[in-house]
Amino acid sequence: MTELVQVKDILERLKTGENYETSSSAESGENSEIISVTTTQPNTTKNMAQFHFCRCKAEWFVRDGLGMTCSGLTYCLILFAEFVVIGVILLPGFPLSAWSYVHAILFSCLAFLAACSHLRAMTTNPGTIPKGNFTDENVKGLGLQAGDVVVRCTRCECIKTDRAHHCSTCQRCIRKMDHHCPWINNCVGEFNQKFFVLFTFYIMAISAYAMVLAIHYIFQCSDKDWKECAYFSPPTTIIFLVFLIFEGLLFGLFTLIMFCTQMNSVINDETGIEHLKKENREKSGTWRDRMKDTFGSDMGISWFSPFSSNLYHRKRNDYSYFDV
Numbered sequence: 001m002t003e004l005v006q007v008k009d010i011l012e013r014l015k016t017g018e019n020y021e022t023s024s025s026a027e028s029g030e031n032s033e034i035i036s037v038t039t040t041q042p043n044t045t046k047n048m049a050q051f052h053f054c055r056c057k058a059e060w061f062v063r064d065g066l067g068m069t070c071s072g073l074t075y076c077l078i079l080f081a082e083f084v085v086i087g088v089i090l091l092p093g094f095p096l097s098a099w100s101y102v103h104a105i106l107f108s109c110l111a112f113l114a115a116c117s118h119l120r121a122m123t124t125n126p127g128t129i130p131k132g133n134f135t136d137e138n139v140k141g142l143g144l145q146a147g148d149v150v151v152r153c154t155r156c157e158c159i160k161t162d163r164a165h166h167c168s169t170c171q172r173c174i175r176k177m178d179h180h181c182p183w184i185n186n187c188v189g190e191f192n193q194k195f196f197v198l199f200t201f202y203i204m205a206i207s208a209y210a211m212v213l214a215i216h217y218i219f220q221c222s223d224k225d226w227k228e229c230a231y232f233s234p235p236t237t238i239i240f241l242v243f244l245i246f247e248g249l250l251f252g253l254f255t256l257i258m259f260c261t262q263m264n265s266v267i268n269d270e271t272g273i274e275h276l277k278k279e280n281r282e283k284s285g286t287w288r289d290r291m292k293d294t295f296g297s298d299m300g301i302s303w304f305s306p307f308s309s310n311l312y313h314r315k316r317n318d319y320s321y322f323d324v
């Protein structure tokens, strides 16, 4: 009821506006309403000055209990793998060998990149549309013509742009929302998809790497006395190795599936939600264009870097009317 009254109010306000009339089809897909413009209004110049949004507000963090727990667990699991690989496998098993140092450094670098990718995925604004931007001024500012439609999210009272969906955890409409992932405690959307893809890639890499090192260690040490290649007692060492292999298998497979799904999503320009809804959208550009759009640059080493500049800052100028 409350929502209907609000809609009515907004429509009344719009109707009383100069040369501006609208009617609501009240067609609710999912907490949204489609409002169509029935008469032509003067094509007003977009008044950018009306849309002042704080450009320093770059931080983004979702206060969700499950998400924060899963994120904390992610860092604990990375640290555990780092400890077992270096403190249980490499240094005791192959002391003072260049081989063990090379693998220790390589594994640590990959684990560091995985943690950084996670941090960027978690703290990058995924592409939120500001709450309450469905105002008379903003709708007028769109410069709509007769027959155009505006979709309004009734939960966050915003102008729902094409391909945006409302996330009940983030409590915001997210541009090009793929899904909400508790492991990164954030939505995967237009601006942080690269970091999410990198996170799955590096977790997949360290999972496989850790399992190979653990199996190699078991074969090497099974011929020797365990005391020669372990700091800990044999049962403790075995428990550490079993946990590491289990963790590697579980998260390696999980991230492999996620990585393939995400790459498919990027290449085919189809979000997870659009795939589920079987929405047939017209695709723009080639797969290379879509990769460039998601990863922020032409193919190169920067695609693998979680330190590249934030797409949120770079792309936001394209979306002045809906910017955060």
Ligand SMILES: [Zn+2]
Pocket (backbone or CB within 6 Å): 153, 154, 155, 156, 157, 158, 165, 166, 167, 171, 172, 173
């Ligand atoms: Zn919304």
Ligand SMILES: [Zn+2]
Pocket (backbone or CB within 6 Å): 167, 168, 169, 170, 171, 179, 180, 181, 186, 187
């Ligand atoms: Zn979300």
